[in-house]
Amino acid sequence: MERFEVYIFTALCSINFLISCVLFSKITREQRDPYMDEIFHVPQAQKYCEGKFHEWDPMITTLPGLYLASVGLIRPVVWLADLKGSVVCSTAMLRFISLLFNSGNLYIIYLIICRLHMKDKSRSASRRMFSALALSTFPVLYFFTFLYYTDAGSTFFTLFMYLMALYGSHKAAALLGVCAVLFHQTNIIWVAFCAGTVVAQKMDESWRTEWKKRDEKSPSQVPLTINGAMRVMRFLLEFLKTPNNIKAVVLSTWPYIAVAVVFAVFVVLNDGIVVGDRSSHEACLNFPQMFYFLSFTLIFSLPTSLSYQRVVRFLQSLRKQPLIYAVLMTFSLFLVWKFTFVHKYLLADNRHFPFYVWKRIFQRHELVRFLLVPGYVFAAWNFLDTLRSKSLFWFLCFSACLVAATVPQKLLEFRYFILPYLLYRVHIPVPSLPRLLLEFGLFTAVNTATVYIFINKTFQWPDSTAAQRFMW
Numbered sequence: 001m002e003r004f005e006v007y008i009f010t011a012l013c014s015i016n017f018l019i020s021c022v023l024f025s026k027i028t029r030e031q032r033d034p035y036m037d038e039i040f041h042v043p044q045a046q047k048y049c050e051g052k053f054h055e056w057d058p059m060i061t062t063l064p065g066l067y068l069a070s071v072g073l074i075r076p077v078v079w080l081a082d083l084k085g086s087v088v089c090s091t092a093m094l095r096f097i098s099l100l101f102n103s104g105n106l107y108i109i110y111l112i113i114c115r116l117h118m119k120d121k122s123r124s125a126s127r128r129m130f131s132a133l134a135l136s137t138f139p140v141l142y143f144f145t146f147l148y149y150t151d152a153g154s155t156f157f158t159l160f161m162y163l164m165a166l167y168g169s170h171k172a173a174a175l176l177g178v179c180a181v182l183f184h185q186t187n188i189i190w191v192a193f194c195a196g197t198v199v200a201q202k203m204d205e206s207w208r209t210e211w212k213k214r215d216e217k218s219p220s221q222v223p224l225t226i227n228g229a230m231r232v233m234r235f236l237l238e239f240l241k242t243p244n245n246i247k248a249v250v251l252s253t254w255p256y257i258a259v260a261v262v263f264a265v266f267v268v269l270n271d272g273i274v275v276g277d278r279s280s281h282e283a284c285l286n287f288p289q290m291f292y293f294l295s296f297t298l299i300f301s302l303p304t305s306l307s308y309q310r311v312v313r314f315l316q317s318l319r320k321q322p323l324i325y326a327v328l329m330t331f332s333l334f335l336v337w338k339f340t341f342v343h344k345y346l347l348a349d350n351r352h353f354p355f356y357v358w359k360r361i362f363q364r365h366e367l368v369r370f371l372l373v374p375g376y377v378f379a380a381w382n383f384l385d386t387l388r389s390k391s392l393f394w395f396l397c398f399s400a401c402l403v404a405a406t407v408p409q410k411l412l413e414f415r416y417f418i419l420p421y422l423l424y425r426v427h428i429p430v431p432s433l434p435r436l437l438l439e440f441g442l443f444t445a446v447n448t449a450t451v452y453i454f455i456n457k458t459f460q461w462p463d464s465t466a467a468q469r470f471m472w
Contacts, residue, residue: 044060
């Protein structure tokens with residue numbers, strides 16, 4: 001990092017932190033008591049602050065990473081500042097932990113972008129910094145910066161793990177992966193993704209070697225045909241049948257394999273992934289979750305991904321390969337028809353934005369979910385097209401992890417899309433500065449509206465006098 005870039009980025013981080021602190025202060029004054037999931041997280045963290053590590057709220061479904069991290073950060077501050085009383089682990093103090101994680105996310109995202117796009121000399125420092133700043137204010141993630149939720153810390157450790165994996169520090173990455181899993185059990189998928197990127201890199205090397213033996217140039221993209229799919233399948237089978245390849249993969253990914261083995265033991269002993277209350281966290285094959293994620297991604301990436309040229313390419317692709325799109329449409333319609341699941345919370349809790357998305361779009365008419373399928377197909381094509389610079393095997397790895405992270409979830413919850421979206425966004429080519437400004441403007445507008453609604457548009461339930469607030 002150049003010295004000038006260091007100064008500018010430091011100033012940017014400071015301004016971002018200052019603005020976040022102002023918003024944090026305003027939100028905390030308006031909502032002093034624990035809200036929503038905080039009614040479980042805050043008392044549990046306070047028990048840990050008191051050293052009661054054996055007491056556990058059975059309604060909590062995640063591992064204690066958030067509470068352990070909170071105690072680890074708060075205790076030294078308490079000792080240094082000689083703090084006493086209820087302020088030590090108050091709701092405000094615990095929420096401030098999320099704010100610290102958000103500041104860390106900005107720095108980690110910046111380093112990831114620099115690492116992923118370091119070969120492209122045309123990308124200026126301002127574009128890298130603005131890209132990181134915009135992503136650190138990604139609305140769904142940024143909102144939970146001001147509440148005591150697992151999302152900011154989970155994102156921090158997962159992205160930190162991926163950064164270490166990009167630098168080849170796989171032991172450190174695996175240890176950070178353990179921390180990430182302690183925040184969210186589903187982060188084991190992104191531990192597998194880090195291992196998968198190593199395997200994909202070795203497959204890319206083997207793929208290029210195979211084509212060199214034929215004195216042919218390795219194709220950057222495999223055609224979407226039966227022959228193309230068969231070619232890839234044959235290569236994968238040959239790769240997996242070669243002992244030297246397996247040995248190289250195991251030697252490169254053993255830290256991640258160790259984490260996976262420990263996690264498998266935990267699942268067996270715990271009789272499942274979820275701890276605590278399992279009644280509302282049952283896995284299912286909710287394939288339309290992928291469609292919801294692709295639509296979510298298309299909307300939030302509009303300033304950086306969509307262009308007139310891309311729309312023209314899609315229409316040309318549609319005209320050249322009508323049979324493939326017809327099959328894709330039919331298959332998507334079948335998945336929507338047979339595999340749409342609706343969680344009871346989605347229909348009952350009117351404090352969450354997904355409640356209104358479902359009510360005002362999907363419940364408007366029983367045919368709406370089918371009429372949205374063409375939009376899903378375009379969102380999927382746009383997703384694929386923006387990642388066309390990535391290798392085939394990397395894309396297969398990312399897609400497999402994306403399916404694993406979304407499809408088993410019965411509940412439509414935008415928080416589940418945070419990590420998949422961020423990992424998608426950092427891998428697309430760094431957008432131009434005007435597009436980054438548009439993205440930052442969109443995120444700022446959404447954040448402003450979200451915070452304003454949360455603070456000012458309160459309401460009450462008929463059977464409760466407590467103020468209810470709208471949120472992601």
